[in-house]
Amino acid sequence: MTEMERSGNMRKYVLTISELAKLRNTTSETLRHYDRIGLLKPVYVSDGGHRYYSIRQYEKLGTILELKEMGMSLEEIKEYFENRNLRKSYEMLKTYQQRFEERLKEQIRLNEIMREKLEFVRSLFSLPEMETIFEEEFPLRHMITLGRESGDREEHAMAFTKLEGSLEEKIPILATDRMGVFSDQRILIPSDEMIPAVPMVLVDSEKEGNKYVREIQAGKYVCMMYKNGLLEKYHPSFEKIKQYLYQKHYRICGPILQIYIVDATLTNEEEEKVLEIQIPVEE
Template sequence: MKNKEYFSTGEFAKLVNVSKQTLIYYDKYGIFSPMYKDENNFRYYSLSQFEALDTLISLKEMGVPLKEIKEYLSDKDIEGLVELLKNKNEAIKNQINKLRHISNKIENKSLKLEKAIKQRLIKEPYFKRCDPTYILTSSVESKDYKEIMAKIIDFINRCREKEVFDNGNSIGGIIKKEDILNEKFNNINAIYIVIDNKTITDDVNVKPKGIYACINHRGSYDTTHISYKKLIDFIEQSGYEIIGDGYENELIGYLSAQSQEKYLIELSIQVQKIK
């Protein structure tokens, strides 16, 4: 019997892992039809149609409109199909790279927040030895608040455009050694973001290797002067001297803090033991 060589709509639907209603819909609108219909108008499909339907489903999952798929299946244009598949495959690769970048960025954020949770427990100043760190920087020297904010926004957009820099690390501030010594703790000279690798660009600098005196400031940026003074007292009492710039690294900020009073900002200054 001829029907033994073919699959009913329900059987073929199970074989290709789609619903029976999907096959009926495709047939109704001329997108994908059964191999033949019997005198009772029952649909029957052939195993030879499997690859065609599998490709159709893949194209649909890629976002190709059914109208475009229908046009191809009507013309049976093999060159057109090759071009379509290549274009869509390239789009998928780009999307995979984008999703991989987003995944890495989220993972980095998660690790930073886990570190911040531990850092919250450290309430007193401390010393730590740091390896050289590549940072992308941008000068924000200005007395005008709106101009400073415009530069910060421009820096953020530049980081997003170059995904290598948009890595989930928070943007920090740099205060010159001279301003720290003169207690001008609000004079942010530049902003920065830590990057993973050395990249050829004029704006990449290195946070020097060495010993840093650190304190975890709790509260808004407006009150960092309190922690800076405490940190400087700690440096002097420990027999160290300031030899480099100060770095502000936001560990907990707007994303995860209920208010500015809950912010956690690591303040660090490069120091050395007085000989």
């Protein structure tokens, strides 16, 4: 090994590429890549192309791997090692600590969202009996809507896509009971045709800056969950609601809501999909 072989003491402190890779729990190919881009070059390359590293490079490789774990790109790690001083190192590490903290906060927020969605899905295993009428007092609610009736299923889907895109939220639609439509009393009239209705998405509160926000009136609603139905379509179970309204001497006093409780984001089984109709009433 020419000059390297002539130095017995030096050879004791030189590692082969596989030895260094094993010590740092990485791969030889990773070290070859670092060599190619000039990030960590071997101290010696034999005539046969074998790479040898100084034991001192063990620490540099450890720093590279730690910086990579922090999220730095290899180009940024190269910059970190160039013209280093205490101030530069501090500023770079501070920047990446702040980035990491933001990512961590985002992951915590996402975890809370997933907890809420899991709780919602768990509640679906104990829904009220289907086609059972109940009354509920709702506070003032909010929705986002384009305010236009959808003429067919394609327009309906496009409206939901646009509304979902306007929400500055993580996974806003998966595992929620927020998507639906509102319509007039035509939805209660028997028909096999699609009934003109306006797509909407419920939101927790008024979203400042979202131009699609509208209020949903507070008050008493007559409600019922049912299966084997579609948004914008009459369902035979509505006859039960009409009879209930007649018996209670209730008058419909606003737009009728149809909301998906269990939809295609949660199941492919048609018999598992559930809708709810909510009708605002007054005596």
